[in-house]
Each structure stands twice: as structure tokens, then as C-alpha cells.
Amino acid sequence: MQFAIALATLVAAVGALPSNMVIKESVHAPEQWVRKSTAPDDVVLPLRIGLKHKRGEELEEKLLDIAHPDSASYGQWLSREEVNSYLEPEEGAADAVRRWLADHGVQEDHQKRSVAGDWLHAAMTVKQARALLGDADFAVWEHRETGRQLIRTTEYAVPRSLNGHIDLISGTTYFGQGLDRLKGIAEAESEPADGRVRIANVNSVDTNGVPAECHVNATTILCLREYYKTVDYKVKKAQGQSVAISGFLEQYAIKSDFKQFLSTERPDAAKAGYDFNIVSIDGGINNQSLPGSEANLDVQAFGGVAYNIPVTFYDVAGRPPFKADKNTPTNTNEPYSSEFEYLLQKKKVPSIVSTSYGDDEQTVPLAYQKRVCREIAALGARGTTMLFASGDYGVGNDGTCFSNDGKNTPKFLPSFPASCPYSVTVGATIAFNPERAVDTFYSGGGFSDVWPTPKYQKDTVDAYVASLGDKFKGLYNPKGRAYPDLAAQGSRFVIVIGGRYSLISGTSASTPLVAGILALVNDERLAKGKSTLGFINPALYSGKGEKGLKDITIGSAKGCNTTGFPAQKGWDPVTGFGTPVFDKLSSVFV
Incomplete structure (x- = not known):
């Protein structure tokens, strides 16, 4: 009995998340997807990091105003620069995320950065992604009907200090079939x-x-x-x-x-x-x-x-x-x-x-x-x-x-x-x-x-x-x-x-x-x-x-x-x- 308790304690300790990390997303895999195997360490994942919008909710309120026929601003659509002013991240957020990536040997692809700066792109190996995202369990999943395979995790974590800057990291938990x-x-x-x-x-x-x-x-x-x-x-x-x-x-x-x-x-x-x-x-x-x-x-x-x-x-x-x-x-x-x-x-x-x-x-x-x-x-x-x-x-x-x-x-x-x-x-x-x-x-x-x-x-x-x-x-x-x-x-x-x-x-x-x-x-x-x-x-x-x-x-x-x-x-x-x-x-x- 004592051995069983000790073993359970050891398992919990091994799977415990470091205190400086916080779960960002945790999902149930859709029923039509089956886990086939652990993803190979050397496969490259092109991930995208979405930074929180500084004024995203204001943009949605602005849209509802200019789209209403009774508004004095009806039909006065915004320019790219005006929309970007709502979508840009808080000052310093992008730099903090880039330092985090660099600490794990990962570099941002500057050519793919969005104009508003709210999306950062970075390619990394599965091994790097696991280390970056709190030992995330990246695995090969297969769709029951189509046989299509992709690499996904059902849960990942980010540093507690960055949680307020990051909306999501795409290419991680989304299994969508796009019917x-x-x-x-x-x-x-x-x-x-x-x-x-x-x-x-x-x-x-x-x-x-x-x-x-x-x-x-x-x-x-x-x-x-x-x-x-x-x-x-x-x-x-x-x-x-x-x-x-x-x-x-x-x-x-x-x-x-x-x-x-x-x-x-x-x-x-x-x-x-x-x-x-x-x-x-x-x-x-x-x-x-x-x-x-x-x-x-x-x-x-x-x-x-x-x-x-x-x-x-x-x-x-x-x-x-x-x-x-x-x-x-x-x-x-x-x-x-x-x-x-x-x-x-x-x-x-x-x-x-x-x-x-x-x-x-x-x-x-x-x-x-x-x-x-x-x-x-x-x-x-x-x-x-x-x-x-x-x-x-x-x-x-x-x-x-x-x-x-x-x-x-x-x-x-x-x-x-x-x-x-x-x-x-x-x-x-x-x-x-x-x-x-x-x-x-x-x-x-x-x-x-x-x-x-x-x-x-x-x-x-x-x-x-x-x-x-x-x-x-x-x-x-x-x-x-x-x-x-x-x-x-x-x-x-x-x-x-x-x-x-x-x-x-x-x-x-x-x-x-x-x-x-x-x-x-x-x-x-x-x-x-x-x-x-x-x-x-x-x-x-x-x-x-x-x-x-x-x-x-x-x-x-x-x-x-x-x-x-x-x-x-x-x-x-x-x-x-x-x-x-x-x-x-x-x-x-x-």
C-alpha cells in the first residue's frame, strides 16, 4: 500500500507543471480523431503565436456602430491603419515573447509577422515545442473516416509572465476538419x-x-x-x-x-x-x-x-x-x-x-x-x-x-x-x-x-x-x-x-x-x-x-x-x- 502511494506521488510529481507555467489551453480531442503515436522529436511544427489585441473589444463595438443604419457613422468603414490600431498588441508584448522563444533556441520568422504585429510565426521541432509549452504531449492523430493525420496536443502551457500577452498558439489544439x-x-x-x-x-x-x-x-x-x-x-x-x-x-x-x-x-x-x-x-x-x-x-x-x-x-x-x-x-x-x-x-x-x-x-x-x-x-x-x-x-x-x-x-x-x-x-x-x-x-x-x-x-x-x-x-x-x-x-x-x-x-x-x-x-x-x-x-x-x-x-x-x-x-x-x-x-x- 505504501509503495502504491509512493508511486502515485512520484507520477504526480513527474507530470506536475512548473510553478512559473500556467495551462493556456486544454481540450478534449473530438471523437472522430484517434491518437496513433507520440510525435517524432525532429518533425518541424510551424506554429503561430497570437498576441492579445490592445483594443479588440473596442473594434467590435466600433463595427456595430458603423454597421447600423441609424448611426451617424453608417458605412464609414475603417482603413487598414485604423483597424491595425485596434489589433496591435500591448507595448513590449512582442519583445517578451521573442525573448522566450530565443531562450529555447527558436527564432521568429520576421517575414511572416502580421502588419498589426498581433501574429508571430515560428517554426520549431516537436522537441523544442514540448520544452517551450510545458512538456506538451504532441502526438500523431488520425481522423477515423478520412485517414488524415496531423500532429496535435490536447493541452499546452505558457510562462505565467506571458499569459496576459498571449491569446493562443495555433497549430496546437485545433483538430477542425473544415467540412x-x-x-x-x-x-x-x-x-x-x-x-x-x-x-x-x-x-x-x-x-x-x-x-x-x-x-x-x-x-x-x-x-x-x-x-x-x-x-x-x-x-x-x-x-x-x-x-x-x-x-x-x-x-x-x-x-x-x-x-x-x-x-x-x-x-x-x-x-x-x-x-x-x-x-x-x-x-x-x-x-x-x-x-x-x-x-x-x-x-x-x-x-x-x-x-x-x-x-x-x-x-x-x-x-x-x-x-x-x-x-x-x-x-x-x-x-x-x-x-x-x-x-x-x-x-x-x-x-x-x-x-x-x-x-x-x-x-x-x-x-x-x-x-x-x-x-x-x-x-x-x-x-x-x-x-x-x-x-x-x-x-x-x-x-x-x-x-x-x-x-x-x-x-x-x-x-x-x-x-x-x-x-x-x-x-x-x-x-x-x-x-x-x-x-x-x-x-x-x-x-x-x-x-x-x-x-x-x-x-x-x-x-x-x-x-x-x-x-x-x-x-x-x-x-x-x-x-x-x-x-x-x-x-x-x-x-x-x-x-x-x-x-x-x-x-x-x-x-x-x-x-x-x-x-x-x-x-x-x-x-x-x-x-x-x-x-x-x-x-x-x-x-x-x-x-x-x-x-x-x-x-x-x-x-x-x-x-x-x-x-x-x-x-x-x-x-x-x-x-x-x-x-x-x-x-x-x-
Whole structure:
């Protein structure tokens, strides 16, 4: 007995954290990840150290002010320098962190330091990282379904003297899978015989007033342009803005597919040689021989609606096929922050960023969520509308709806970054008479377990929660940030993948479609000397913006083996305030 006690004491002593160190993050590994082995000492980890923002909360308050239509400062977006003044760290913080790194033989990569100085980059071996971070248990983890491997720890520590300076160290505890919001592919005709005939049917309608081009079995760009009233709009100030499409997970956008798509679906754009640009971040390669269904959908859905507005596909590396050796850094898969940090460095930011990806909120460490959400706010403050897909599994994928804190508590599964209060989140609809919440899959919607209901939507959300009564009590957080904010068609879009016409569904389709419509509204604003739309949520929830949307009252966010939240009159966590009608939206915002 005494031996057992002595052994336990010895084990505790060995694992004890030095008094000068403090646990910075401790997480449960998501259930779908399995620890395979201890990480080799000589593998190189490219870590990023996020320093606390000196005035980060002030920046978020400033955004809510300049984004509200009743504010005297409405639409007066900030410059890069103004935003950086909020994001820069406290004086002396960066130097203190650099000295700590140097004490462990690690040097900062000065070329990668952010303009605001709030991100420091440093590559180090696993052995150095363990010593630096309180003997952190870096291990090789493998995803049960995909077989993807990465090196992570579930806990790390920093010196007590630096704790107040450091927000997080990325590349440590984030296991996020970064799922795209795309629901299945169905092959259509390899050459649509009516491709050019469709163009002759512009503005024709059936007996119910629905564009004759619109069919539930295949949704064309012409249908969407007619249905949402953009078909007759001509871009007035093409170079006044640019739009960004986020590309993750080795989803590559193919120029030949884009050209083929335009040739039948938007021949005026094809004739003019309209194309998208490509920018690589962190080594993205956008391989033109590997067409990605998600990437092609994003650029084609946007370009088909918003022809002549410049669009850039940002290929963010995050999970290439990987076999670790001492010369090859382990991929950290930090796609959101990598892209947003990159964009914030630029003098001119996109008017819209369309992102069709997300994670289950509970799988994303809180520190990383806060950092990404602040970057979303920072881009919003510079006049960018940050669009995110709400997801394709309603309130959660059946059979998976349990907490990952070790208690396995039944719960709905909100999505991030959709749940960030500074995101503009997009759900999906189907059909035309009437248009309803999509039911070939179920549009993501719900309430954050992390982010409280923001002031701009509190009255609206409280009214919806009251209408539910005790329904789903205990399965969701009625005081959380609620989403989506709006929606659009998301079923069976006609696109081209690898030279073949295909049908794609998902909130991945709805999001770039909304981006295209909002880009046209931006064009009207810019032509009249106004600023870009930027963060539109305060306007939507003020009672003003919703007048430009068509209310959707049929359907639900089915999931977690339940019927899910129901759509109803006004806002709901299925389709938000509804779908955009271009002429009405323009009358509200222009």
C-alpha cells in the first residue's frame, strides 16, 4: 500500500507543471480523431503565436456602430491603419515573447509577422515545442473516416509572465476538419442540348408567375437570375470592388470548366472572356488537373450571377497528402485564420468574402474561435461582407448529436464560423411556388453555445424562442447567437466539373449565389458614390433590411433525429429573414 502511494506521488510529481507555467489551453480531442503515436522529436511544427489585441473589444463595438443604419457613422468603414490600431498588441508584448522563444533556441520568422504585429510565426521541432509549452504531449492523430493525420496536443502551457500577452498558439489544439457545405453530386447530361436555347427564354414566366426556366430537377443560372431579379442588371462600376471565394481542403477551381460553364449558361460573359483570378496562401497550388466540385460550384455560381465583377479564388493550403520527416513541416490546417490574416494585410480588401466551409462549433477551441471571429469583425470593419454557409445537416447530423466534453450530453450541434456574431450566415431553400426551406437535405440553423445573442438580433431571437415554448428545451442555448441571417436557393445547381455538367446541392450553392446578388447591390452603391455594404446584419435586424428579402415560412432545420427548428413568419433559424429579391434589396440599401 505504501509503495502504491509512493508511486502515485512520484507520477504526480513527474507530470506536475512548473510553478512559473500556467495551462493556456486544454481540450478534449473530438471523437472522430484517434491518437496513433507520440510525435517524432525532429518533425518541424510551424506554429503561430497570437498576441492579445490592445483594443479588440473596442473594434467590435466600433463595427456595430458603423454597421447600423441609424448611426451617424453608417458605412464609414475603417482603413487598414485604423483597424491595425485596434489589433496591435500591448507595448513590449512582442519583445517578451521573442525573448522566450530565443531562450529555447527558436527564432521568429520576421517575414511572416502580421502588419498589426498581433501574429508571430515560428517554426520549431516537436522537441523544442514540448520544452517551450510545458512538456506538451504532441502526438500523431488520425481522423477515423478520412485517414488524415496531423500532429496535435490536447493541452499546452505558457510562462505565467506571458499569459496576459498571449491569446493562443495555433497549430496546437485545433483538430477542425473544415467540412465543406456541399450535399452530393448527381451527374446530368454531358452536353446540355438546350444550353443556348435557355438564353432565348429570358423573362418568360409560367402560369404561376415563376420564370419558365426554373425547374426543381435542375436549377440553372438563368433561372436564378430571373427568379431573384438580377437578369436585366448591367454592372456599372466593374473595377470598384473585388470579391473573394475561399478555397480549402484541396478543392481546386478549374478555369477550363469555368469557361465551358459560361459558354452555355452565361454566353455574354464567355464572349467577353470573363475569368476568375487565383491567389495562393500558405502554399496552395490550385492544381488544374484536379477539379473540385466545391471550388467549381463557388466560382461558377458567383460568376454566373455577377459577371464583370472581379472575383479571386483564394487557394489556402491546409491538408495536403503528408508523410512527416524532419525537413517537412507538419501541416497545421488553420484555414480560416490563415486567409483572413492574409486579407487584413492588404491595403484594399474584398467587398465580399464567400466561405462555404465550417466546423461543428464544439470541435473548435474557444481561443481559436475568438481569434477567427475577431478577424471576421476586423474585415467587416473595413467594409467586407463576410458570408458563411450555415451547413447541410439541420440542427446536427443524425446520430452524432452529443457533447464532446466527456459527458456525451444530447444536444444540437451549432456550426462555426456560421455562429460568429460578425458572420453573415446563409441557409438554403428549394422550389419556386412556393419557395421553401430545402428538404432534399436540411439547411443548417441554430443557436451558438459559445457566442451570446448579439444586441442587434436580441428582440428578434427572443420572440422566436418564446414561440417555441419548451420545445427542444435543453438541446440548444436560447441565449446564443442565432443563425442563419438569410437564405437562397441551394438545390441541384447546374455546373461543370471536369468537363461534365453536374448537379450540386448545399448551402455551398446558396452562399456564392448570395455573394453574387450582394455584389450587384454593392455595384449600385458604388456607382452612386456610396461605400460597400459591409457587415449587413445590424441593418437586416433593424427592421429595414428584411424588407428586401422574401419571407420563407415552410420547412424546418431537421436533424439530430428531430424535426428541428421550424420556419415561420419573420426570422427563423432555418432561412433567416428569407431570400434576396434584387430590386427590393436595392431599394433598401441603395
